[in-house]
Amino acid sequence: SQQGEEDPQALSIQEGENATMNCSYKTSINNLQWYRQNSGRGLVHLILIRSNEREKHSGRLRVTLDTSKKSSSLLITASRAADTASYFCATDLTGANSKLTFGKGITLSVRP
């Protein structure tokens, strides 16, 4: 079964609104990462949060991690049309020996 599962599967918002995406996982992790994929392109790393961190910021991105609930959230503030993309969470499982496990992704559409 999928380790990292994102929610919702698809999200459509108006430019300027905030977008919140969630990821749940099943087992112990070293860190959790979020990636973005624009149509027809490779994935681009956005942010990494370690298991001993609870919140991290990078520009308009805010990531939280709740290890007790085995969940993470990615918040994009003041969204732009250019944020339209698919977003993936990836978990570095404890003992996984340098491998990441990716979720199926969330499709975000930001309407101008």
Next chain:
Amino acid sequence: DAGITQSPRHKVTETGTPVTLRCHQTENHRYMYWYRQDPGHGLRLIHYSYGVKDTDKGEVSDGYSVSRSKTEDFLLTLESATSSQTSVYFCAISESVGLAGKTYEQYFGPGTRLTVT
């Protein structure tokens, strides 16, 4: 795309033929990965390498083999292509892991779209 190239970018091949995809990096990163991306499945790991001539299987390795004879190149071979291997294939690289084997971010190539007819 962080000094990672994939070739070819597009390929159409027939069932039963062997196919080799190439990933080339200029970053001197130790770890290299091959993934496939399919609708409804996200990204799934096929094989990965943790050094020259050091490789290991991922989640969906059946029907695939890999080789890494030098740091910069990681080859993925479909020994006898099947229609179920029609997919988009991504290569990724990562720096050496840190203490306790913790994984850091991966950098992805542009992808290869493979169609098996």
